[in-house]
Amino acid sequence: MPVERISxxxxxxPPGPPDxxxxxxxxxxxxxxxxxxxxxxxxxxxxxxxxxxxPAAVVYTHAHWDHVFGGVEIDGxxxxxxxxxxxxxxxxxxxxxxxxxxxxxxxxxxxxxxVVEIAPADVVFAERIELDxxxxxxxxxxxxxxxxxxxxxxxxxCVEGHHPSVTxxxxxxxxxxxxxxxxRGDATPDDxxxxxxLNAFVH
Numbered sequence: 638m639p640v641e642r643i644s645x646x647x648x649x650x651p652p653g654p655p656d657x658x659x660x661x662x663x664x665x666x667x668x669x670x671x672x673x674x675x676x677x678x679x680x681x682x683x684x685x686x687x688x689x690x691x692p693a694a695v696v697y698t699h700a701h702w703d704h705v706f707g708g709v710e711i712d713g714x715x716x717x718x719x720x721x722x723x724x725x726x727x728x729x730x731x732x733x734x735x736x737x738x739x740x741x742x743x744x745x746x747x748x749x750x751x752v753v754e755i756a757p758a759d760v761v762f763a764e765r766i767e768l769d770x771x772x773x774x775x776x777x778x779x780x781x782x783x784x785x786x787x788x789x790x791x792x793x794x795c796v797e798g799h800h801p802s803v804t805x806x807x808x809x810x811x812x813x814x815x816x817x818x819x820x821r822g823d824a825t826p827d828d829x830x831x832x833x834x835l836n837a838f839v840h
Contacts, residue, residue: 640687643803646773649796650684655745658703659796660684662692665770671695674708674715674756676746681707694760694768700724702743708756715759716766722758729755784813 643649650660657680661672671692675681684707685691694714697705700721705728708715717725731738733753747753760766767774787795788810795804804812815831825831 638683640684643794643796647796648688649803650687651801656703656742657746661796662688663770663773664689665773667769667771668693670768670770671711671713673698673704674706674711676703676706678707678710680746681710685710696768697721697725697758700728702728703746705755706747706753709754711756715756716768717758717761719761719763722761725755725757728753729757784816788813 638651638653640648640650646664648662648664652659657676658673660675660681662684663670663672669688669690669692671684671694674695674697675684692711692713694716695708695711696716697708697718700717705725715725731753733739733743733747733751734749736749739751743751793806795806795809797804812830815825815828818825819831
């Protein structure tokens with residue numbers, strides 16, 4: 638699956654089987670930043686092969702295995718929130734050849750005997766970090782309430798971790814309105830998205 642340019646500064650590798658998430662890179666005038674690293678060295682190499690230059694750093698959105706197992710393949714700094722950094726340290730001491738620790742999707746991505754190397758965080762932040770890539774700024778901050786924060790950004794496209802397509806702003810607005818309706822308890826009965834949110838709120 639090829640890396641796609643979805644805007645002037647953003648490149649995207651769509652998600653794929655067995656449970657590979659989206660990977661993005663933000664390209665500035667001075668350097669490139671990767672957003673998540675992928676589920677294996679192989680996954681990450683596919684991503685890197687589609688970029689105009691290697692990223693100088695990678696920021697982890699969270700510490701799920703499929704977002705961090707490929708981090709050792711990126712020859713750059715690892716940037717993570719303090720909670721994510723702590724989880725990376727925990728993942729590093731897991732015996733990934735003990736099948737009790739391994740899900741079916743990990744087995745598919747990394748058949749046994751498997752070698753899992755966890756790149757530790759080089760830069761750890763608690764609440765906020767700002768990165769100037771050269772003409773492009775990337776900001777990570779606590780975002781509550783989440784829906785209002787998402788819509789406050791002037792982004793015209795959104796990339797979800799495991800969604801196979803880029804979502805337009807209009808589609809995000811429609812989806813968030815369905816979520817708000819579900820939270821109020823007045824979701825449309827025959828709407829699949831609305832029912833999904835309603836079930837999520839109930840449980």
